[in-house]
Amino acid sequence: MEMRQMKLMPISEFASPNSKCKEGVNGRNVTDLGGGSEVVYLPRFLTCGKSWEYFRYLDKHIPWTRPTIHVFGKPFLQPRDVCYIASKGLKELSYSGYKPDSYSWDDYPPLKEILEEVHKAFPGSHFNSLLINRYNSGNDYVGWHADDEKLYGPTPEIASVSLGCERDFFLKKKSQGEVVGERPNKRAKTNSVEKHTFNLKHGSLLLMRGNTQRDWLHSVPKRAKAESARINLTFRRVMQMAS
Ligand SMILES: O=C(O)CCC(=O)C(=O)O
Numbered sequence: 001m002e003m004r005q006m007k008l009m010p011i012s013e014f015a016s017p018n019s020k021c022k023e024g025v026n027g028r029n030v031t032d033l034g035g036g037s038e039v040v041y042l043p044r045f046l047t048c049g050k051s052w053e054y055f056r057y058l059d060k061h062i063p064w065t066r067p068t069i070h071v072f073g074k075p076f077l078q079p080r081d082v083c084y085i086a087s088k089g090l091k092e093l094s095y096s097g098y099k100p101d102s103y104s105w106d107d108y109p110p111l112k113e114i115l116e117e118v119h120k121a122f123p124g125s126h127f128n129s130l131l132i133n134r135y136n137s138g139n140d141y142v143g144w145h146a147d148d149e150k151l152y153g154p155t156p157e158i159a160s161v162s163l164g165c166e167r168d169f170f171l172k173k174k175s176q177g178e179v180v181g182e183r184p185n186k187r188a189k190t191n192s193v194e195k196h197t198f199n200l201k202h203g204s205l206l207l208m209r210g211n212t213q214r215d216w217l218h219s220v221p222k223r224a225k226a227e228s229a230r231i232n233l234t235f236r237r238v239m240q241m242a243s
């Protein structure tokens, strides 16, 4: 009987045991990728308890959608839930033939709180938009891509906050002639190119800057062992205004 009730509980209820709040390593690790690309990783950006608070709030209150996008002209169900938040007056975001509706920061005060913390950790950054992802299980993923849309300018800075299930985040150098898209690409070359892996912890922050979007691709691959949900917040700065 108890088991049955457990099964009906939303997946996020499994992902918030207090016992998982262990002491972690503070600090920030800077990885120089070369060629003016850099990744900064803060494993304990938010406390464990606060991170679960945010996780539960977002899981419940964000108007999640799982859109159909188009990759090389073919429709493809995006393999994760998403939601887009943006300040007013910015040029609208469009990727893979999809224009997400934009929601207001004012409707989600915890997002403003997290944004403030990100700005404190990286003074001088001015994020004004946010793409939120929810990976419900290890089956959800994001394929190789770069966030190099024109509206972010030539050297986009992207701050990515992770909540919930730990997942691997890969970076690999773009190789000439490689065709990429969000669809899984079994033929994508990964052996000979330079690669970095980060295991993104609950409450962590990873910042990509410089030429990272121009010269590198990133992905969060499927993981059979990832049994619970993960929410990821990617803060970005849109440089262009609506015309
Ligand atoms: O979930 C992540 O860590 C990365 C998400 C991402 O790359 C994106 O939203 O563009």
Ligand SMILES: [Fe+2]
Binding pocket: 145, 146, 147, 218
């Ligand atoms: Fe990305």
